[in-house]
Amino acid sequence: MINYPNGRKTCPTVEQKTGKISAGGRGMELEKEINITNKFYLNSDIAVIHKKPTPVTIVHVDYPRRSAAKITEAYFKLPSTTDYNGIYRGRYIDFEAKDNMIVTAFPLKSIHEHQIRHLDAIVRHGGIAFVIVRFIKRSETYYVPADKMVRFVRSTERSSIPYDWFKENGILIPSSYTKPVDYLKVVDQLYF
């Protein structure tokens, strides 16, 4: 079990790592819900999609016993790809998920340039790539096809994407008790 000094139970998000702590630790809800959904997909043999481990740079390891290496100095590292990938109906699936506390827009600094490049490459190679963006205060979670997100980011000088853009270009992701973020339903609509 992971226990942070501030009582959080899971790894900090990139926003938290870089000092922009989201209010009330709500930044973790989306990740938790996606993990529950992925577990349901896996246990029902619908898809095999996992979150990648949080990348850390390990600087020092103690070996008090050979069987129990203890990392005593490490740092969070910016991920070079997206957080989630796997396979569904024979297709490669790849996505990033972002919580957003702002009501009117989604700040582009939440998605790093190398993640945009990665999503673009996945689309080029025939994969299904997208970004999940949750507007926390609206309780709305959008599926945004990666090509649309990439095109917007590359054609704008803006530092954020307005909320209305999501209503136009995104698709609301349905939610149920066993599948709180049922994004494969949207994939079914779009690709199958």
Place this chain on the structure above:
Amino acid sequence: MINYPNGRKTCPTVEQKTGKISAGGRGMELEKEINITNKFYLNSDIAVIHKKPTPVTIVHVDYPRRSAAKITEAYFKLPSTTDYNGIYRGRYIDFEAKDNMIVTAFPLKSIHEHQIRHLDAIVRHGGIAFVIVRFIKRSETYYVPADKMVRFVRSTERSSIPYDWFKENGILIPSSYTKPVDYLKVVDQLYF
């Protein structure tokens, strides 16, 4: 840069983590060579295949400054999937890579039961899954289709796979300066 007390520059392998340190740290060569190969594939826009970060359980984080979180207590965790995945020619690719110092056999304890289950699931969902096994002392690196490995493991009481089995069921992976472990050449032969 990662610096371990014993002078190793990268993360320990599972074998090393569990106390079975391979002689001379050679256990890292295969991983390094696969990373070089993957970088070549990526930079040439041939495929997008990455190694997943080493999974660690984070127990304690210090925040001396908000901008620099320092992990002061963490432990290596057994991976629940394989180490590498990505996309090639529209297909989902998933594999595990294992160094082996023994000349006559490959010990089955190197591959965990949940990794076998994972490989089996990937095959069932239409992905291209395999295991790369290097016999270090023979300088031979084999591509083993996951379904063959899974079938062997599930039908045997043995604790290892004999070397001859690899000669019969595996395919030698070609090597070049820019692509030290050119496993996609084997994928081409088998699938395209």
